[in-house]
Amino acid sequence: MKFICEKEKLLLGLNSVTRSSIGRTTTPILEGIHLQLKNKKLTLTTNDLEVGMEYRIEDVDIRDEGEAVVDSRMFSEIIRKLPNKEIIVSLNENNILLIECEGSKYKLSTMNANEFTLLPNISVDKSISIPQKVLKDMIKRTAFAVSTDENRPIFTGCLFDVTGSLLNIVAVDGFRLAQRVAPVFTEQKEFKAIVPGKYLSEVAKNLLDVDELVKIGISKNQALFEINDCKIVTRLLEGDFLDYGNVIPKEKETRIKIDKSNLQDAIERAAIFSISSSEKEKKYPIKIYINVDCIVVSCTSQAGDAKEEVAVEMEGKELEIGFNPKYLLDALKAIEDDEVYLDFGSNISPCVIRSTAEDKYTYMVLPVRLKE
Amino acid sequence: MKFICEKEKLLLGLNSVTRSSIGRTTTPILEGIHLQLKNKKLTLTTNDLEVGMEYRIEDVDIRDEGEAVVDSRMFSEIIRKLPNKEIIVSLNENNILLIECEGSKYKLSTMNANEFTLLPNISVDKSISIPQKVLKDMIKRTAFAVSTDENRPIFTGCLFDVTGSLLNIVAVDGFRLAQRVAPVFTEQKEFKAIVPGKYLSEVAKNLLDVDELVKIGISKNQALFEINDCKIVTRLLEGDFLDYGNVIPKEKETRIKIDKSNLQDAIERAAIFSISSSEKEKKYPIKIYINVDCIVVSCTSQAGDAKEEVAVEMEGKELEIGFNPKYLLDALKAIEDDEVYLDFGSNISPCVIRSTAEDKYTYMVLPVRLKE
Numbered sequence: 001m002k003f004i005c006e007k008e009k010l011l012l013g014l015n016s017v018t019r020s021s022i023g024r025t026t027t028p029i030l031e032g033i034h035l036q037l038k039n040k041k042l043t044l045t046t047n048d049l050e051v052g053m054e055y056r057i058e059d060v061d062i063r064d065e066g067e068a069v070v071d072s073r074m075f076s077e078i079i080r081k082l083p084n085k086e087i088i089v090s091l092n093e094n095n096i097l098l099i100e101c102e103g104s105k106y107k108l109s110t111m112n113a114n115e116f117t118l119l120p121n122i123s124v125d126k127s128i129s130i131p132q133k134v135l136k137d138m139i140k141r142t143a144f145a146v147s148t149d150e151n152r153p154i155f156t157g158c159l160f161d162v163t164g165s166l167l168n169i170v171a172v173d174g175f176r177l178a179q180r181v182a183p184v185f186t187e188q189k190e191f192k193a194i195v196p197g198k199y200l201s202e203v204a205k206n207l208l209d210v211d212e213l214v215k216i217g218i219s220k221n222q223a224l225f226e227i228n229d230c231k232i233v234t235r236l237l238e239g240d241f242l243d244y245g246n247v248i249p250k251e252k253e254t255r256i257k258i259d260k261s262n263l264q265d266a267i268e269r270a271a272i273f274s275i276s277s278s279e280k281e282k283k284y285p286i287k288i289y290i291n292v293d294c295i296v297v298s299c300t301s302q303a304g305d306a307k308e309e310v311a312v313e314m315e316g317k318e319l320e321i322g323f324n325p326k327y328l329l330d331a332l333k334a335i336e337d338d339e340v341y342l343d344f345g346s347n348i349s350p351c352v353i354r355s356t357a358e359d360k361y362t363y364m365v366l367p368v369r370l371k372e
Numbered sequence: 373m374k375f376i377c378e379k380e381k382l383l384l385g386l387n388s389v390t391r392s393s394i395g396r397t398t399t400p401i402l403e404g405i406h407l408q409l410k411n412k413k414l415t416l417t418t419n420d421l422e423v424g425m426e427y428r429i430e431d432v433d434i435r436d437e438g439e440a441v442v443d444s445r446m447f448s449e450i451i452r453k454l455p456n457k458e459i460i461v462s463l464n465e466n467n468i469l470l471i472e473c474e475g476s477k478y479k480l481s482t483m484n485a486n487e488f489t490l491l492p493n494i495s496v497d498k499s500i501s502i503p504q505k506v507l508k509d510m511i512k513r514t515a516f517a518v519s520t521d522e523n524r525p526i527f528t529g530c531l532f533d534v535t536g537s538l539l540n541i542v543a544v545d546g547f548r549l550a551q552r553v554a555p556v557f558t559e560q561k562e563f564k565a566i567v568p569g570k571y572l573s574e575v576a577k578n579l580l581d582v583d584e585l586v587k588i589g590i591s592k593n594q595a596l597f598e599i600n601d602c603k604i605v606t607r608l609l610e611g612d613f614l615d616y617g618n619v620i621p622k623e624k625e626t627r628i629k630i631d632k633s634n635l636q637d638a639i640e641r642a643a644i645f646s647i648s649s650s651e652k653e654k655k656y657p658i659k660i661y662i663n664v665d666c667i668v669v670s671c672t673s674q675a676g677d678a679k680e681e682v683a684v685e686m687e688g689k690e691l692e693i694g695f696n697p698k699y700l701l702d703a704l705k706a707i708e709d710d711e712v713y714l715d716f717g718s719n720i721s722p723c724v725i726r727s728t729a730e731d732k733y734t735y736m737v738l739p740v741r742l743k744e
Contacts (some may be wrong), residue, residue, distance in 0.1 A: 081637070103681035104675065106641075107676045265455070272446065272453065304479045306477075307478070309476075
């Protein structure tokens with residue numbers, strides 16, 4: 001096995017298939033990267049059996065076909081630190097991988113390539129296509145809201161819900177729900193799949209702000225994302241997701257329209273008092289009092305208190321309601337519009353945040369009961 | 373007590389007197405910030421009795437003189453997050469500090485100002501003056517090498533050694549020594565003081581790249597740094613420092629002249645193998661083989677090995693010697709010159725790194741014995 005490749009080109013592929021945070025396993029082969037030279041292509045693959053990623057590099061100078069598996073962290077780190085030149089990679093007779101570049105010469109011990117599991121051939125029975133930039137945006141605005149509680153694994157995933165020619169992506173963690181909808185190309189009328197939230201960040205990392213399509217194929221228990229030269233396969237979560245359509249309140253007693261940045265800044269400042277430095281465990285809620293033409297965001301702790309007034313347009317009843325500030329801030333950070341709607345029922349029913357510019361994003365958050 | 377001040381101006385002062393990493397104490401007053409309005413000035417002071425910092429703001433709109441102490445982290449965080457406008461700070465009849473800015477109103481509980489220790493009046497008996505940018509550079513190139521071993525507290529400090537009109541700053545940790553010399557203005561012929569290394573970073577934070585002078589005053593057990601509107605007082609460490617002049621070898625058997633970046637890059641790459649991922653505890657040394665016109669930097673671990681060739685100009689004998697790569701890299705990062713000298717005796721005597729452009733910086737590092 002031997003090839004010559006520009007450092008930058010190789011690094012692009014390595015960044016694509018190596019996970020930002022590799023969960024250390026006790027099985028080295030799961031932390032390996034598989035290099036394959038075949039049919040005029042270099043194919044890089046990583047696969048820890050939860051998520052597998054493959055990247056093809058077409059214009060590589062291939063001297064000898066073959067394959068090898070080496071530690072992916074070590075290999076990436078060496079390539080990343082080499083100068084911006086041509087790199088020669090080859091396997092010697094002792095099954096040692098040689099990496100050469102100008103005055104640098106590296107030897108890496110290899111693993112048994114037969115033990116490496118390449119990406120499976122997935123028998124896709126449902127599929128959709130969606131522009132890269134749209135999917136990227138959908139993941140950004142929903143995946144942060146998945147649950148981290150492994151006791152209810154189903155909610156550590158994002159629901160992909162296809163109805164007609166619309167895709168809804170939904171994440172929910174018991175305190176809040178994020179939902180984003182967009183049109184997709186599909187031949188199936190209706191189907192659902194639940195993708196582990198943490199692997200969607202690997203997908204998002206490979207998406208660019210372009211109109212080019214991503215193809216998402218769904219089999220019985222796996223999803224396949226095809227993005228240009230990259231393929232990502234993840235397992236699906238099995239079980240029944242929340243019936244989100246019936247959970248989001250349709251009625252409202254109070255609606256406010258508010259400048260998003262002003263609200264975000266006010267909550268961020270008031271939240272200084274939410275986490276008490278002297279009582280490490282305790283978190284104080286923030287209180288929002290909704291008035292005719294302004295809201296008052298406040299927070300009181302042992303250390304003192306914060307009071308913020310922000311101008312609003314209000315319809316409906318006055319209301320006083322409490323929240324965990326983090327859950328409001330997460331949503332406001334994910335919204336790019338200048339203004340947002342906040343819809344309320346009572347002080348014990350959820351608040352729904354919607355962007356004013358488009359009806360594509362819905363974020364629901366449960367209130368916190370305030371002590372009198 | 374009441375004043376009005378632009379946010380940016382107040383924040384500048386807060387950044388100057390608040391420590392980047394506040395060691396949490398069980399005595400809240402040591403984590404407080406003292407605000408004093410007196411003689412047309414606002415003076416901000418923090419003091420944990422190890423290091424005290426004071427910053428004066430002259431053009432503040434003072435409505436009522438007075439003083440107050442509040443939690444410095446909370447106060448700084450509120451000011452930092454407020455909009456770029458005028459801020460009104462006042463003390464109410466219940467000893468609550470009010471902070472007002474547009475629609476924001478904050479209340480902070482105060483501490484007893486009588487319990488706060490203001491900066492002491494130091495009876496300076498020796499003093500030097502030095503341009504800010506020179507002191508900043510001297511600290512940057514030496515303070516990283518202080519020891520973190522509290523069992524030998526003297527070496528957690530930097531020696532300030534004044535001889536004639538020269539200041540030497542020296543740090544040493546048992547494995548390496550960094551020394552930087554520069555001319556200073558002083559009326560004393562000769563004196564020494566040892567300043568805790570960790571507080572020098574607070575000093576450096578306040579230094580700009582300008583020719584304006586810093587005044588350093590030394591009393592029996594304290595040092596006072598006066599930088600424009602800022603004063604920093606730290607205690608001194610007591611005891612005998614290493615006789616550094618006699619430790620640095622004057623003779624050499626081998627000298628190389630080498631491109632600094634090339635050497636740094638080569639060591640950084642080879643060091644990938646120095647820390648083994650499979651054997652967490654183990655660190656492998658790097659080996660440097662010095663030849664007539666090139667050196668070979670190598671490192672071998674269980675995972676594989678690295679070999680880097682770098683061109684040099686060499687005088688003297690060939691040599692093979694081992695090092696902890698971190699200690700070489702720390703020095704190379706601190707040097708700004710294009711080329712450096714490395715002087716060697718034998719493979720068990722220290723290596724001395726000197727910049728080629730000027731004779732102001734010396735870094736000595738002990739070798740590691742290589743296994744055959």
